Amino acid sequence: MPDQLVYGQSELLRDHEYAAPHEVAGVRMHGGYLADGTYCPPRALVRERALDAWERALRARGGAPLDADASLLAGIRTPDPSQQRVLLRNDLGQTFWNGLTIIGKIEARGRLLAEMEFPDLQPVIVEDISEMAIGHLGKGLLLAHGLDEGGVPDEGIGGHDVMWFVARDLAFGPDAYPDVEPMANIGRPDTGERAMPEVPQPVEGLVLFLCNLLIIEFRAEIGFADTQAVLRTPDLFVDVRDRAEEAAQLVERIRTDELIHVRSLCLYLGELRSVTFHTIDGGEIPGHVLVDRVWDGLVQWATVDQPAAVAAQQRQVIEERILAHPDGERVLAQFDAAAEA
16 A cells, blocks of 8 residues: 555644643643553654655655764763763752753744744745655644644643753752843854855745754754753752652653654755755756755854854853852862863
8 A cells, every 4th residue: 555645734733642641740741651651742643654654755766864863963062961060069050950941942932833934845846745745844744843842832731842941840949040041043143145046035944944953953962862961960969869860751752752853854855855946047956956055054054163162152151150159160170170072
């Protein structure tokens, strides 16, 4: 029996039949538990099956999802898990608390995907995309992604934003430190230069958006692993060790959810690389030429240009925070010595 390749929005938003809701510390969050106790992500019943089918079809056409993963961003970061442990052991928990708060607020921004209007790609693509994932971006896929990130507040269901805040409060308790806001823009700054002048600007904007979103997901994945490592350090959060472990498990559920996001974004970009675009001058251009141009420039920024600048900025903030400690010079020496190679 051939794969189903066309789906309606209601299908792509469908949940599994959960045996129990996902609730932690009295807060209802998305997803749920199957009869065997396994956590299951939201809106995954049909979405995962659809991704399987679209990927098989892409490979049958000779294409493949974008070959990239979070290891792309391995490199300098401040503070690393060992340095976070030094801060926490010296009652300097604000840096870790800020990080959990900021990532929760960044996740909340992701709900914009459920509210934004995206351009229809079919008019600028030669091939029929009705049986591809990119033909369903505005038919439930990006809506599902946005709801995953920001939840359904009107129904009292939290998404990744709420999950991060609950994890933070399990470890620290509520209001442990003053509130903090993330940077206004965490993606690559807009230089005003066109990367894909051959196609209409809204189409370029969508491709750049998808590439930026994938980089953000990769960066988040590294942060998730670091966060869990810190939360599971035996001599930290000793008075609330069980709660800290529960927080780490909550982060693991977020990571499970995010697998769908990374997989889908790699699929979208792989499909875009496989098709042919109409150009504004009446010609045609292979999708891989356009996508690779955008992706390669973004990777240069994300792996070379941005990390050193962010690390230097973070170092300055953390050093000031450490030196305000009564034994700041000692703590700073420990902090520097703890840096992972």
